[in-house]
Amino acid sequence: xxxxxxxxxxxxxxxxxxxxxxxxxxxxxxxxxxxxxxxxxxxxxxxxxxxxxxxxxxxxxxxxxxxxxxxxxxxxxxxxxxxxxxxxxxxxxxxxxxxxxxxxxxxxxxxxxxxxxxxxxxxxxxxxxxxxxxxxxxxxxxxxxxxxxxxxxxxxxxxxxxxxxxxxxxxx
Numbered sequence: 001x002x003x004x005x006x007x008x009x010x011x012x013x014x015x016x017x018x019x020x021x022x023x024x025x026x027x028x029x030x031x032x033x034x035x036x037x038x039x040x041x042x043x044x045x046x047x048x049x050x051x052x053x054x055x056x057x058x059x060x061x062x063x064x065x066x067x068x069x070x071x072x073x074x075x076x077x078x079x080x081x082x083x084x085x086x087x088x089x090x091x092x093x094x095x096x097x098x099x100x101x102x103x104x105x106x107x108x109x110x111x112x113x114x115x116x117x118x119x120x121x122x123x124x125x126x127x128x129x130x131x132x133x134x135x136x137x138x139x140x141x142x143x144x145x146x147x148x149x150x151x152x153x154x155x156x157x158x159x160x161x162x163x164x165x166x167x168x169x170x171x172x
Contacts, residue, residue: 045155085152099135113153
């Protein structure tokens, strides 16, 4: 019954979900579980909204649009968000899996992206692309993935925060 209220957009005075825009997103998505609220919370940010990521998430969640991945190796990381980058941790996991970055290097890349430090970004871009190419991904595809991660990371949200916020939202 609680999720029905979210699906109807009846979220007045509900933490993180009270704006008219978020109410509209709830009506479009019709969340079914806490994970849906967590993803909405993470995606309702300027970058994902401007880039159409939230619309892709909603359409894929509802089965209107096919879920797709730039490379099959992304499915294990982006599967629970229907192929859409929603969390900072996903950027780090992609760097680890696709380019062979250590967790520390992946975190440094995420931070450089978030702070838009061009000199650091260039270093991480080369490292990511080289690592991905070594693992069999075409250079052009590796660049496409890096650009997607960089675009997202400007506004990326931490999954643990989003999940905690979603729980508070649900309880409220």
